[in-house]
Each structure stands twice: as C-alpha cells, then as structure tokens.
Amino acid sequence: MDYLLTEEQKMLKEMVAKFAREEIGPVARENQEKGIFPAAIIKKAGELGLMGIAYPPEYGGAGMDYVSYMIAVEEISRYCASTGVIVSAHSSLAIDPIFRFGNEEQKKKYLPDLCSGRKIGCFALTEPGAGSDAGSTKTTAKLVGDKWILNGTKHFITNGAEADIAIIFASTDLAQKTKGISAFIVEKGTPCFNVGKHEKKLGINSTSTTELIFEECTIPKENLLGDLNKGFKVAMTTLDGGRLGICAQALGIARASIEDSIKYAKEREQFGQPIAGFQAIQWMIADMCTEYEAAWLLGYRGSLMKDKGLPYAKEAAMAKLKASEVASFCASKAIQIHGGYGYVKEFDVERYLRDAKITEIYEGTNEIMRMVVSSFALK
Numbered sequence: 001m002d003y004l005l006t007e008e009q010k011m012l013k014e015m016v017a018k019f020a021r022e023e024i025g026p027v028a029r030e031n032q033e034k035g036i037f038p039a040a041i042i043k044k045a046g047e048l049g050l051m052g053i054a055y056p057p058e059y060g061g062a063g064m065d066y067v068s069y070m071i072a073v074e075e076i077s078r079y080c081a082s083t084g085v086i087v088s089a090h091s092s093l094a095i096d097p098i099f100r101f102g103n104e105e106q107k108k109k110y111l112p113d114l115c116s117g118r119k120i121g122c123f124a125l126t127e128p129g130a131g132s133d134a135g136s137t138k139t140t141a142k143l144v145g146d147k148w149i150l151n152g153t154k155h156f157i158t159n160g161a162e163a164d165i166a167i168i169f170a171s172t173d174l175a176q177k178t179k180g181i182s183a184f185i186v187e188k189g190t191p192c193f194n195v196g197k198h199e200k201k202l203g204i205n206s207t208s209t210t211e212l213i214f215e216e217c218t219i220p221k222e223n224l225l226g227d228l229n230k231g232f233k234v235a236m237t238t239l240d241g242g243r244l245g246i247c248a249q250a251l252g253i254a255r256a257s258i259e260d261s262i263k264y265a266k267e268r269e270q271f272g273q274p275i276a277g278f279q280a281i282q283w284m285i286a287d288m289c290t291e292y293e294a295a296w297l298l299g300y301r302g303s304l305m306k307d308k309g310l311p312y313a314k315e316a317a318m319a320k321l322k323a324s325e326v327a328s329f330c331a332s333k334a335i336q337i338h339g340g341y342g343y344v345k346e347f348d349v350e351r352y353l354r355d356a357k358i359t360e361i362y363e364g365t366n367e368i369m370r371m372v373v374s375s376f377a378l379k
C-alpha cells in the first residue's frame, strides 16, 4: 500500500526499515530473553530523528506527520515490538501532551531533549485500583504555597525505570472524580519520587514496566500541565494518539508473522514438497495478509485524520482494536504454519504471539475500545 504514501514517507520507511533490519533485528531476541532495555538503539533512534518524528524542528522534532510516525513504529516493531512501544510511549504519551497542552516555557524546557531522545519520557495514569476506570485515580496533588505535593502510586508504567520526564495524573479534587484530575510534569531525581516494583511479563520483555511512587513529593507550581482539573481530558486526548501508536506496533508484529511464515512455508518440505504448496497453508497466509491490510488501512485513516486536524477518537479506537486482534491472529497462525518449530524458541514466532497479546490490553483494553466505538455508533 506504499502507493498511498508521499515520497517523503516512502524515504522514511526505507530508512527505518534498514535501521530496524540491520541494527534492531540482530539483538532483539537476546535483549528480550535477558530483559535488556535497548539503550544504544534508542540513542541511535534519537540521532536518526525517530524519537520526535511528528513534532516541529523548533522543538527538536523531525517536522514530519503522524502517518510518518506510524510508519516508523511499524517498521521498528517488525523486528522488535519492545523497541516499538518504547518509542511509542515516549512519543505519543510523553511528548504529545507537553506539545499539545504545555505552555511555551514547558515546551522549550522539555521538548528538545525528549524529541532528540537525549531524555526518555513516560506517561503514568494507571494505578492498582484505577485501570480501565482511570477516573478513580487515588494519587493526589495538593498545592501548598508555590509547590505541589504528590502522594500515591502509579503502576504498570512503560519506560518507568528509564524515564527522565514523567507525565503524572493526580487528583486535585477527589470529590470531582474525572473533573478533579490534573496533569503534572515530574522530573527524574525529584526527591521522594521513586521507581518501585518491576513487573515480570509474558512479552515485550525489553521494556520496563514499573511502579512510580510519590511520598510527599514536592514539585514546582509551574509543573502543572494544562489547566487545573482538566487532566482527564489531557489523558484521554493523549491516549487517542497513543492508540494509533499501538496500532502501528501491532501492525509490525502482524507483518513479522506474515513475512516469517511465507519464508518458512517456501522452505519447509513435507510429503515431498514445500508446505506452501498446500492449500491449508495458502489460505492461512491469505487470511493473514487480508487482515493485516484491513488493519493497516484503519491505522492509516486514523493518522491521516489526526494530521488533518479532524476528530479521530473513534477511528483511533477502531484501528487499535482491529490491529491488535490481527496481530494476535497472525502470530497464532504463524506458529501453526511453523508447526512444532513455531512453538519452540529456535524461531521468533512464539515471541510474536507473546508480544501481540499486550496490544489488546494497554492504552485501553479492547473491551474499552468497543465501548468507545459503540458510543459513536449509538449516539
């Protein structure tokens, strides 16, 4: 579907594909098995302009569009879904809210380091008791003089261990629930702000997923991001863009599953012929390709709408819903096509299935995506 892309987007795709194939692919399996955060790759991604693709050069970004950003996340995730989500959480969830809701001083202070990848960002909304129901946030922020005092625990935070800049959502008026939540920028090293438990996971094992703990943590008054008590809108708007990033991550996993399956089906012989000659295998591959292209088009539409400044919450939810289920479907079929070899770690396809599952859960579970889509359909 490259015919839908501009010349600039095609060039970017080629550049990122080469980087991913030559530098990310060769270390992906070992990094995932050992749970190593790919720091050198992220540094190089920053040098290539991939950590702030969709943001203006005046803030250190590459000045491209969201379609380009999705292309890059897909190409990276084709070889390593962990690296894909590290880039996606950093860009869509940490840079984007500062770019969209920050004042000029905040943008100038934080964006150049984030867009260049010199600093890593994270987004902390989820708490042990506030997952899908993010409005039940129990973390609090209280203004005392010219400082905010934060108390509470966030959990399951991607890039939590590495992040230099964290976007934190806290209640500034508990009684008002979603209308009493505000967003804050918290810097690593702030006293009484600590990284807690590191989760052990089914997949995306090169990423850190951690608690962030605030115990009477004091930050300057000017670190409020956006308007007081309007943080829930910051979170929801940010997640719309984030869902397109997860769609791209899922597309990368689906494509990896398809490409590896086609290669294997042509090489593996049973009953005296390549298994690609069997209709059962051909049909699985046909279904995988069809589902992938349908998901890609939904993702492309969502990012195009975002680039055009159109409302795209429904389209982002549809794209994430479809692409995540397609990733799991394609990864499962890839294992089937590989037979027993698909189930063992000699091939990458078992990792694709483990990585795919999370795309159905984070940045809003697929049940929540269906609620979003149906709320538009039934309006």
Ligand SMILES: Cc1cc2nc3c(=O)[nH]c(=O)nc-3n(C[C@H](O)[C@H](O)[C@H](O)COP(=O)(O)OP(=O)(O)OC[C@H]3O[C@@H](n4cnc5c(N)ncnc54)[C@H](O)[C@@H]3O)c2cc1C
Residues within 6 Å of the ligand: 089, 122, 123, 124, 125, 126, 128, 130, 131, 132, 133, 155, 156, 157, 158, 159, 201, 209, 358, 361, 362, 363, 364, 365, 366, 367, 368
């Ligand atoms: C690896 C990983 C990385 C993550 N990274 C981040 C991050 O960077 N930042 C961040 O803030 N969070 C992050 N999360 C949290 C993630 O977004 C939440 O786990 C997710 O939103 C679901 O919340 P929960 O786990 O509390 O599940 P719950 O909300 O408890 O849901 C449990 C089940 O109930 C269903 N359910 C809940 N409510 C409804 C409803 N109203 N109708 C129908 N079904 C419903 C859900 O769909 C799900 O099937 C991450 C999670 C993981 C596992």
